[in-house]
Amino acid sequence: MAHEAIVIVGGGLAGATAAKTLRAEGYDGALTLLAAEARPPYIRPPLSKEFLLGKADEESVEVVPGDWYRENDVELLLDVRATGLDPGSHSVRLADDRALPYSKLLLAPGAQPRRIPLPGAELEGVMTFRTFQDSLKLRSLLADGGRKVVMVGSGWIGMELAAAARTYGNDVTLLGLEDIPLSAAIGPELGGYFRRVHEEQGVSFRLPASAAAIEGRQGRATAVRTDSGETLPADVVIIAVGVVPDTALAEDAGLELSNGILVDAGLHTSAPDVLAAGDAANALHPYTGEHHRSEHWANALNGGKVAAKSMLGKDAVLDVVPYFYTDQFTVSMEYSGYPSLASGASPVVRGSMEEGSFIAFWLQQDRVVAGMSINQRRVQKPIKALISGRVAVDVGRLTDPGVPLEELLPDDNQP
Numbered sequence: 001m002a003h004e005a006i007v008i009v010g011g012g013l014a015g016a017t018a019a020k021t022l023r024a025e026g027y028d029g030a031l032t033l034l035a036a037e038a039r040p041p042y043i044r045p046p047l048s049k050e051f052l053l054g055k056a057d058e059e060s061v062e063v064v065p066g067d068w069y070r071e072n073d074v075e076l077l078l079d080v081r082a083t084g085l086d087p088g089s090h091s092v093r094l095a096d097d098r099a100l101p102y103s104k105l106l107l108a109p110g111a112q113p114r115r116i117p118l119p120g121a122e123l124e125g126v127m128t129f130r131t132f133q134d135s136l137k138l139r140s141l142l143a144d145g146g147r148k149v150v151m152v153g154s155g156w157i158g159m160e161l162a163a164a165a166r167t168y169g170n171d172v173t174l175l176g177l178e179d180i181p182l183s184a185a186i187g188p189e190l191g192g193y194f195r196r197v198h199e200e201q202g203v204s205f206r207l208p209a210s211a212a213a214i215e216g217r218q219g220r221a222t223a224v225r226t227d228s229g230e231t232l233p234a235d236v237v238i239i240a241v242g243v244v245p246d247t248a249l250a251e252d253a254g255l256e257l258s259n260g261i262l263v264d265a266g267l268h269t270s271a272p273d274v275l276a277a278g279d280a281a282n283a284l285h286p287y288t289g290e291h292h293r294s295e296h297w298a299n300a301l302n303g304g305k306v307a308a309k310s311m312l313g314k315d316a317v318l319d320v321v322p323y324f325y326t327d328q329f330t331v332s333m334e335y336s337g338y339p340s341l342a343s344g345a346s347p348v349v350r351g352s353m354e355e356g357s358f359i360a361f362w363l364q365q366d367r368v369v370a371g372m373s374i375n376q377r378r379v380q381k382p383i384k385a386l387i388s389g390r391v392a393v394d395v396g397r398l399t400d401p402g403v404p405l406e407e408l409l410p411d412d413n414q415p
Ligand SMILES: Cc1cc2nc3c(=O)[nH]c(=O)nc-3n(C[C@H](O)[C@H](O)[C@H](O)COP(=O)(O)OP(=O)(O)OC[C@H]3O[C@@H](n4cnc5c(N)ncnc54)[C@H](O)[C@@H]3O)c2cc1C
Pocket: 009, 010, 011, 012, 013, 014, 015, 034, 035, 036, 037, 043, 044, 045, 046, 047, 048, 080, 081, 082, 083, 108, 109, 110, 111, 129, 130, 131, 157, 246, 249, 277, 278, 279, 280, 294, 295, 296, 297, 298, 300, 323, 324, 325, 326, 327
């Protein structure tokens, strides 16, 4: 294998997990990880939660400890961006014009915050949120409390940042295009639940509303003007209106694209020996038979593992039940399932929404296609088993907290 050279573009969770898996699987050839950021690969979920709130340290966000790369003979090139890809000659071009040959290449470039053409977006105090540096900066802006914070965007990141900002004692107003926050992701019933949680903690909503302009004085943001003409005073404005997959290299190389880099279930792109994983990859999911691009932590983790095995010629497919989580105020949420199958279905609830401890299930006929647990421990395994096993359930028993979820599973399908 000495002549082999695997190159990974993207020093995030998917890229670093792929490197780790390659070594764990016994690959001992040359391995280069190109990371456009100056910091070794880190996980992003804590950046809008415990790290932002000062409850987690820098080491806790590393994908692997800093020494791991050297100890495992992985050439980690920090602050180095791949700028071109030629699948024909099997080479990647770097920003300094060097060409790096590969036998297998993994594209794991992640996603970038979506930018919107908003007058005043360049003012000081206005920011998007994606990186470790963004989290440090926002913490310094929020930590003393007493600021007026306007969040543009009512998706997961907007809601998490609103919760953190409020927890620090800031005055928070959240604008979103939906009537109910998160309703595109989890439907109006559960979106309404999250809205109530935020309102009880003092977050204000303007829904549906969009920002028309950010006003400022002497280069600093002072207010957000909404499309209805309302002026919301603001010291800090965060634009959290989703992300776009980073497809620049793939596009440059003529790879097939569709809502990201199109890949099969083994994460192979349309170019030979080029794979893609993580936020940037739109993968065929064997369960639904459809392509699905996920912007969640577990997808990057599992995708990194599958891509590594595929690069080694193993028969690997990304077929785990999609999973994600969020923490907002005292709410700890976990979700497993297929949003595309759940969309449109009305959830059934096990437990008490009022008491903030329950599971919402979405069903197609009598089969669970998604399950979201709020402040419940150790229920995600049986939920995933119900989904992946396509188990027919009795709704009365499913929603009865007295019936352990494991009892709904056939004996040969226990988690
Ligand atoms: C603030 C925040 C909170 C989140 N919270 C949650 C959560 O609670 N639960 C959950 O499930 N998910 C969460 N996510 C989503 C999760 O973090 C992402 O799905 C995950 O980071 C995707 O990993 P990735 O490796 O595909 O991409 P990324 O983490 O984006 O990493 C890609 C890396 O590649 C680099 N790169 C890009 N192009 C190049 C190039 N040409 N050359 C070299 N390097 C390049 C980028 O700079 C970046 O560092 C959160 C995301 C954010 C931003």
